[in-house]
Amino acid sequence: MSKDKSAGQRLEEKLLSKSDTLGVKDAALLEQSKGFCEEYKLFLNNKTEREVVEYTIPILKKHKYKEFQLGKKYAAGDKLYFNNRGKALIMATVGRRPPADGLRIGVSHIDSPRLDLKPNPLFEDSDMAYLKTHYYGGIKKYQWTAIPLSLHGVVVLNNGKTVKVNIGESEGDPVFCVTDLLPHLAQNQMKKTASEVVEGEQLNILVGCWPYNDEKVGAKVKLNIMNLLFEKYGITEKDFLSAEITAVPAFRPADIGLDRSMVGAYGQDDSVCAYASLMAELDSTEPEFTTVTVFADKEEIGSDGNTGMRSLFFRDFLEDFLSAYGLQARHVLQKSVCLSCDVNAAVDPAFGDVFERNNCSYLNRGPVVSKYTGSRGKYSTNDASAETMGFLRRILDDADIQWQVGELGKVDIGGGGTIASDISVHNLDTVDVGVPVLSMHSPLEIVSKADVYLLYKAVLAFYNSKLSK
Ligand code: MN
Numbered sequence: 089m090s091k092d093k094s095a096g097q098r099l100e101e102k103l104l105s106k107s108d109t110l111g112v113k114d115a116a117l118l119e120q121s122k123g124f125c126e127e128y129k130l131f132l133n134n135k136t137e138r139e140v141v142e143y144t145i146p147i148l149k150k151h152k153y154k155e156f157q158l159g160k161k162y163a164a165g166d167k168l169y170f171n172n173r174g175k176a177l178i179m180a181t182v183g184r185r186p187p188a189d190g191l192r193i194g195v196s197h198i199d200s201p202r203l204d205l206k207p208n209p210l211f212e213d214s215d216m217a218y219l220k221t222h223y224y225g226g227i228k229k230y231q232w233t234a235i236p237l238s239l240h241g242v243v244v245l246n247n248g249k250t251v252k253v254n255i256g257e258s259e260g261d262p263v264f265c266v267t268d269l270l271p272h273l274a275q276n277q278m279k280k281t282a283s284e285v286v287e288g289e290q291l292n293i294l295v296g297c298w299p300y301n302d303e304k305v306g307a308k309v310k311l312n313i314m315n316l317l318f319e320k321y322g323i324t325e326k327d328f329l330s331a332e333i334t335a336v337p338a339f340r341p342a343d344i345g346l347d348r349s350m351v352g353a354y355g356q357d358d359s360v361c362a363y364a365s366l367m368a369e370l371d372s373t374e375p376e377f378t379t380v381t382v383f384a385d386k387e388e389i390g391s392d393g394n395t396g397m398r399s400l401f402f403r404d405f406l407e408d409f410l411s412a413y414g415l416q417a418r419h420v421l422q423k424s425v426c427l428s429c430d431v432n433a434a435v436d437p438a439f440g441d442v443f444e445r446n447n448c449s450y451l452n453r454g455p456v457v458s459k460y461t462g463s464r465g466k467y468s469t470n471d472a473s474a475e476t477m478g479f480l481r482r483i484l485d486d487a488d489i490q491w492q493v494g495e496l497g498k499v500d501i502g503g504g505g506t507i508a509s510d511i512s513v514h515n516l517d518t519v520d521v522g523v524p525v526l527s528m529h530s531p532l533e534i535v536s537k538a539d540v541y542l543l544y545k546a547v548l549a550f551y552n553s554k555l556s557k
């Protein structure tokens with residue numbers, strides 16, 4: 089066929105880089121990705137870090153993962169996991185080569201932006217009961233009004249017992265919402281800047297309007313709601329102090345588009361990468377180098393806290409795991425490589441002016457590899473070295489996986505960081521890889537199924553690669 093091409097066409101093919109939309113060269117890929125994303129949609133029903141960990145552990149056990157044992161020297165092919173407080177998780181498969189030769193690490197996060205209940209949330213106003221919230225992570229507040237919300241979380245009772253809360257996800261459950269102002273009376277509201285259109289203290293969740301039947305009681309609607317919660321969960325108002333309850337969009341994950349090419353769901357930042365790396369971890373049964381897959385919490389609020397990537401739990405686990413081989417984590421980390429798996433912004437033609445088209449990622453062109461994120465003059469970023477980029481590029485190209493480069497947007501427009509800078513602090517070669525997302529951090533984030541599938545293939549190729557640094 090190449091005979092039919094002109095000299096210029098042949099030269100163009102050889103010298104210039106070009107990325108096609110997925111499916112042009114390989115139509116079968118689209119069907120494979122549809123199949124892959126059926127299970128992915130089930131994973132997305134887990135909408136908090138706790139739910140993801142709880143869902144994942146039985147899957148790990150089914151795949152012969154055992155809880156990590158301190159002091160045990162694991163053999164090639166052994167699979168283990170470490171559960172950090174039910175909110176973060178480390179999974180590993182021991183490689184054929186000794187851990188001293190380095191690890192292949194994949195980190196993603198399993199928390200997503202949402203509305204957390206305040207410690208004293210329940211109040212009554214104008215004969216309606218509400219729950220006050222404090223938003224978690226970077227949200228456009230106005231996007232969280234007038235949509236169905238569900239409540240997820242745990243309450244630790246005074247007797248030490250933990251009660252799980254999940255309302256609004258099961259068929260027939262009630263859902264909740266934050267109200268918005270009718271346009272007829274919104275003349276002043278509509279003049280405000282978007283960050284003030286709905287303010288933090290207006291993000292109150294409507295939970296009822298019927299009174300407790302007793303004339304002598306003051307806040308009758310509030311009492312009625314508290315009584316319902318007591319009957320269902322045995323909780324009193326004070327128990328909210330020792331609780332983590334969060335409101336998230338109640339939408340079910342769904343196919344988007346007539347061609348069903350996309351998945352629309354809450355929390356795909358970063359469950360899409362968590363799922364892809366989990367599947368890769370499960371499928372790398374005899375890796376050359378030991379694989380370590382991490383689900384981190386707290387990324388959306390800066391990774392602080394003992395279940396976030398700025399906590400020492402990751403380093404401590406490695407110290408413990410490696411001490412059985414007589415190794416120090418720092419020596420092994422120097423020889424290791426990490427994929428920091430997180431989403432990136434896909435070019436959105438509706439807001440085209442914020443993207444630099446030569447260096448931003450596109451939906452359905454494959455996983456996006458970002459040398460750096462950060463903002464302005466590359467502040468707050470892990471800027472992966474040319475060597476690390478070259479290492480990953482070889483793996484992806486050898487495995488024939490289409491990928492693309494991606495900056496977050498135009499240089500001066502804004503920016504944002506990922507966990508990569510908290511990982512590379514361990515003197516570990518790290519590079520950002522992920523999936524391009526439309527409407528990131530909104531209640532309904534959108535990805536292309538083929539990108540999800542190819543991220544899985546990319547992480548699997550990285551885990552299975554025999555390539556040394
Ligand atoms: Mn993220």
Ligand code: MN
Nearest residue numbers: 357358388529
């Ligand atoms: Mn995010």
